[in-house]
Amino acid sequence: MTFTIQLANRNIRIHSLYKNIYRMCKDYLVEEEAFDFEIFSSEEDIEKERDSEHYSSEYLETLSIYRKNSAANVRLFNAFDAWLGNRNR
Helix, strand or coil: CEEEEEECCEEEEEECCCCHHHHHCHHHECCCCCCCEEEECCHHHHHHHCCCCCCCHHHHHHHHHHHHHHHHHHHHHHHHHHHHHHHCC
16 A cells, blocks of 8 residues: 655655554645655565564564654755755865
């Protein structure tokens, strides 16, 4: 399932395999087609999160998407920080 959310004034397109992350993000859904970056979920990503059989694949997908969102935001912050550094030279 594919949907777009807005966090910190950034539109994030999410491609998920399960509905759980959609339900968790329902308060952040936007109808806009434009997005700043996108996150894809895969069975491989879910399996990377699995360290126990006690958690469902749906839950593990949320962890995978959160991890990818965090990594993307760190990259955006680093790029902005570098841009500011170059402007001040």
